[in-house]
Amino acid sequence: MWNSDNQYLQGNYAPWREEGDAYDLEVDGEIPVELDGILYRIGPNPHFKPLGTYHWFDGDGMVHAFLLRGGRAAYRNRYVKTEGLKAEMKAGRALYGGLISGMNGELPPDSPPLKNQANTNVIGYAGRMLALMEGGLPTELKPQSLETIGYYDFAGKLNGPMTAHPKYDPANGDLLFFGYSPFPPYVTWYRADRAGNLLEARPIDTGLPVMMHDFIATDSHAIFFVCPSVFRFENAAKGLPMMVWEPEHGTKIGVMNRKSGEIKWFQTGPFFVFHFLNAHEENGALIIDGCRMKAVDMSGNDFGNPPMPWQWTLNLGDGTMSDRQIDDTMCEFPRLDERRAGRSFRYGYFAGRPGKQRGDLNFSAVIKRDYQSGKQEIQKLNGAMAPGEPVFVPKASSKAEDDGFVLSVWYDPAVDSSELVIQDARDFSGRPLARVKAPHRVPFGFHGNWLARGAS
Ligand SMILES: [Fe+2]
Numbered sequence: 001m002w003n004s005d006n007q008y009l010q011g012n013y014a015p016w017r018e019e020g021d022a023y024d025l026e027v028d029g030e031i032p033v034e035l036d037g038i039l040y041r042i043g044p045n046p047h048f049k050p051l052g053t054y055h056w057f058d059g060d061g062m063v064h065a066f067l068l069r070g071g072r073a074a075y076r077n078r079y080v081k082t083e084g085l086k087a088e089m090k091a092g093r094a095l096y097g098g099l100i101s102g103m104n105g106e107l108p109p110d111s112p113p114l115k116n117q118a119n120t121n122v123i124g125y126a127g128r129m130l131a132l133m134e135g136g137l138p139t140e141l142k143p144q145s146l147e148t149i150g151y152y153d154f155a156g157k158l159n160g161p162m163t164a165h166p167k168y169d170p171a172n173g174d175l176l177f178f179g180y181s182p183f184p185p186y187v188t189w190y191r192a193d194r195a196g197n198l199l200e201a202r203p204i205d206t207g208l209p210v211m212m213h214d215f216i217a218t219d220s221h222a223i224f225f226v227c228p229s230v231f232r233f234e235n236a237a238k239g240l241p242m243m244v245w246e247p248e249h250g251t252k253i254g255v256m257n258r259k260s261g262e263i264k265w266f267q268t269g270p271f272f273v274f275h276f277l278n279a280h281e282e283n284g285a286l287i288i289d290g291c292r293m294k295a296v297d298m299s300g301n302d303f304g305n306p307p308m309p310w311q312w313t314l315n316l317g318d319g320t321m322s323d324r325q326i327d328d329t330m331c332e333f334p335r336l337d338e339r340r341a342g343r344s345f346r347y348g349y350f351a352g353r354p355g356k357q358r359g360d361l362n363f364s365a366v367i368k369r370d371y372q373s374g375k376q377e378i379q380k381l382n383g384a385m386a387p388g389e390p391v392f393v394p395k396a397s398s399k400a401e402d403d404g405f406v407l408s409v410w411y412d413p414a415v416d417s418s419e420l421v422i423q424d425a426r427d428f429s430g431r432p433l434a435r436v437k438a439p440h441r442v443p444f445g446f447h448g449n450w451l452a453r454g455a456s
Contacts, residue, residue: 002049008056012386012411012418012444015045015059016077022439025073029434031422032071032405034395037452038143039066039407039420041388042122042131043445047085048094052101055298060085061119061131061139063146064409064442066420069453073420073436078146080131080139084115099243099298102236120164121447124455125175126196128152132164134180134213143451157198160188164447165214165275170341174199176217178224182209182231189222189256202261204254209233211243211298216276216288218342220259223279223288223314226252227272229296243298253321255286255314266314266321272296274307277334277348278341286314289348289371291332292325306330306357309350309369329354329376331367333389333447337401346372347402347425349390354378366390366408368428377428381421385412386444392425393450402426405433407450409442418442 001014009015044059061080066073079085087108088095096115097103107113116136123130130138130152140152153159158179166177173194180187185203192198204224206212209231216223228249235242247270255264276290292310309326331352336345347370351363365380366387381387387410394404406423420436 004054006054009046009050009054011413012441013056014443015047016062016441016443017045017047018440019078020439021074021076023074025075025439026437027071027073027434028437029422029432030071031068031073031434031436034397035068035393035405035407035422036070037068037450037455039068039391039448039450040064040122040129041066041409041442041445041448042080042119043443044117044119045079045443046094047079048088048092050101051094051097051105052103053098053300054101055099057119058098059117059119061117061133062443062445063122063131063141064438064445064448065146066407066409066436066438075438076146077442078141078148080118080141081148082116082118082139083112084117087111097236100241100300102238102240102242119446121449123166123449124451125166126194128196129451132162132166134161134164136161138162154192154196154198157201158190162190163213163215167215167217167341168338169217169219170339170343171219176222178204178212178215178222180210180212182233186210187212187224202256204256204263206252206254208249208252213274214276214290216279216290216342217258218279218281218286220257220281221279221286222256222258223286224254224256225273226254227296228270229272229298241299245295245297245299247295253312253314255316264316264319266319268321268323270295272305273310275332275334278336278345280342280344282344284315284317286316288312288314289326289334291334291350307332307361309348326369326371327374327376328357329367330357331369332361332363335390335392337392337394337404339394339399340401345401346370349392349406349425351387351389351408354380363387366406366423368402368406368425379421379423379428379432381410381412381432383412383414385410385419387421388444389447391448391450393452396452409438411441411444416441
């Protein structure tokens with residue numbers, strides 16, 4: 001790909017640059033008819049040969065939609081036509097720098113100064129589909145055609161970036177999120193209702209401009225991990241990486257009372273978290289689960305540290321904290337039954353790699369981890385097939401936590417194509433219910449969600 005030795009431009013990291021539609025996909029097994037809706041996936045797909053060294057997070061967002069209905073499946077994929085991508089399409093070449101290369105090329109007049117790639121997550125909210133990237137506003141898409149509408153700013157009330165990892169409050173459908181920037185107060189907490197009204201915006205001074213990819217919340221608290229991947233904006237002008245690992249700061253954990261806004265800080269040694277699984281409260285303590293890396297190096301493409309399942313316990317009474325590794329299976333992209341978000345829960349679903357640890361992020365299995373028994377179940381498919389994030393879809397008829405389906409998109413290097421794999425969450429290691437053949441490979445991406453027909 002573009003004669004590059006960059007691993008994120010090769011194999012199934014290389015972009016798929018054609019948009020298309022395919023109907024009545026070949027299925028091995030049976031798609032449960034209860035699955036009536038669309039699985040959306042999104043990830044980076046550079047449309048043009050990147051300027052300088054490409055970082056995996058730089059690519060233009062492409063949405064892949066698997067439409068399931070009546071036991072049949074269709075597929076559609078489209079680029080998110082962001083303002084930055086439109087400027088590049090007009091110019092016929094890349095114009096914007098990235099995380100490693102820093103500086104932009106010479107921008108034609110009326111091009112946006114920064115590119116919002118809209119490449120990280122895609123969510124349903126208030127009857128809309130939003131493609132998210134933490135450096136900017138959400139980009140709204142048409143849910144069926146995937147056509148790009150433009151920026152979504154909560155009727156003019158959101159005027160800064162929004163995380164790609166908002167949470168739904170299971171009590172009332174509120175959307176809980178934050179945005180961060182390299183300038184004080186660095187982090188802002190937001191709450192919006194399910195209809196699209198932004199109800200709260202509260203600045204949180206973290207004291208340090210860091211990359212904060214995710215957060216986690218309970219019914220009473222919102223928790224922010226200030227890990228020392230520090231935003232050094234001034235580096236961009238020198239063509240140096242903008243994110244610098246500065247372990248001397250350690251990691252600070254801020255616990256905000258959602259009612260009063262009061263924040264309690266916990267200080268600990270340096271580490272990094274991209275994603276949290278969940279948090280819940282038990283006897284005056286906050287228990288947080290996620291995937292922890294010893295450090296993160298954003299100056300290159302080698303993450304260097306495998307993410308491991310981790311648990312932090314914060315005692316809100318006396319301000320003490322402890323943490324532990326859950327087990328020794330590398331894992332990322334944690335998901336759960338979101339009806340349990342912020343509450344006690346039993347199961348987590350991950351993409352991971354059982355066996356010996358390595359530094360890269362190549363997955364070989366999906367994992368169901370039982371946080372009550374400590375056991376895990378593993379689904380591994382033939383050959384070197386590699387999964388992405390597993391999405392749990394509950395059966396509408398059941399409230400039991402693992403009574404539902406797990407949907408994940410796998411790449412099969414033997415045929416250079418991808419499959420949507422549908423599992424019964426209660427028979428996780430068993431033969432998948434259905435393997436839906438995509439019309440071509442779906443590049444390794446980041447996140448996505450299931451939207452049931454008629455839901456918003
Ligand atoms: Fe993420």
